[in-house]
Amino acid sequence: MNSNYKFGVTQSFQCNYLDDQYERLLIAVDPILHDSEHYSWLMHQGFRRSGNDIYRPHCLSCQACQSLRVLVANFTPSKSQKRLLKRSQSFVVKLSDNVKSSYYPLYEKYINEVHTDGSMFPASPEQFRSFTENDVTEQIYIEIWHGEELISVAVTDDIPNALSAVYTFYHPAYRKYGLGVLSILKQIDISHQLSRDFLYLGYQINDCEKMNYKNRYKPHQILIENQWNTVNK
Incomplete structure (x- = not known):
């Protein structure tokens, strides 16, 4: 450095x-x-x-x-991820390069119904702007629609050679569809479409239930002692 x-x-x-x-x-x-x-x-x-x-x-x-990043070109969904993709075939994915007025009501519903025990509760516009606005890099917003209803938004940083997952919020009524997992799978797919090498997922913390899911997307790399180590299985 x-x-x-x-x-x-x-x-x-x-x-x-x-x-x-x-x-x-x-x-x-x-x-x-x-x-x-x-x-x-x-x-x-x-x-x-x-x-x-x-x-x-x-x-x-x-x-x-x-720190964990998915190797986009080599990613292969697991059996459970394939089942999830099949179950959600009726959903439509759209991309936006700006925040829409429909995002905050969905975010507010998500926080106030799904995360009442978290530090982000209750939802506020200021908090929402803290991850949808920045002066560092461009962002894209990966929307998932069911018919005419917006059911999920994945806020994603767009950086050279990679995308980076920032925050995903979704309609609580669709929890059974695993929209958090689905959003990551769609981020990987879009990273591939954009010819990006990596999708950064943030920090994997094995002993924290809320933060130990990111290593389920393989192959991926984990940063250990300033070296990226590849995990295939």
């Missing part, structure tokens, strides 16, 4: 994912890093963004967060 770039380190605070741990973040504070090309380079180093903040776990005694 270029020593001329400016980074900051936060104080340690209670981990949001593991109750017995404290987390600390390395923050890319240099303005030159806040564009799509530099962000792509930073993601290769294990960084993510939240709004305009670009960060990477920098914890003193824990390495549980592992």
Whole structure:
């Protein structure tokens, strides 16, 4: 990493994912890093963004967060993923390059019915804008429709050589269709259509139920000690 770039380190605070741990973040504070090309380079180093903040776990005694990216060209859906795709054949996928007025009501319903026990409850427009607006990179919005009804939106960063999953929200009445999984499968498919090498899924945390699902998309790579290691099975 270029020593001329400016980074900051936060104080340690209670981990949001593991109750017995404290987390600390390395923050890319240099303005030159806040564009799509530099962000792509930073993601290769294990960084993510939240709004305009670009960060990477920098914890003193824990390495549980592992950056994970799917190898798009070689991806093969599992048997359960194939069944899910077959079950959802009546749905239609559309792409948008801007936030539509129909998104927030769907997001609000999702948070206020599915995640009442989470830190994002209750939903608010400010919170919604925190991941749909940024000055770092372009975004695409992967919509899933059932007839005339919008049932899911996957907010996705569009960076050189890759897409990066940011946040997905969906209609609670369609939970049985596994729209979270379906959205990732569609992100992989669109990454392939756009000739991107990777789909970044964020951090895999094996001991956290909410964060241990990302390694089900194979083959993928996990960043361990600054080396990307491929997992095929």
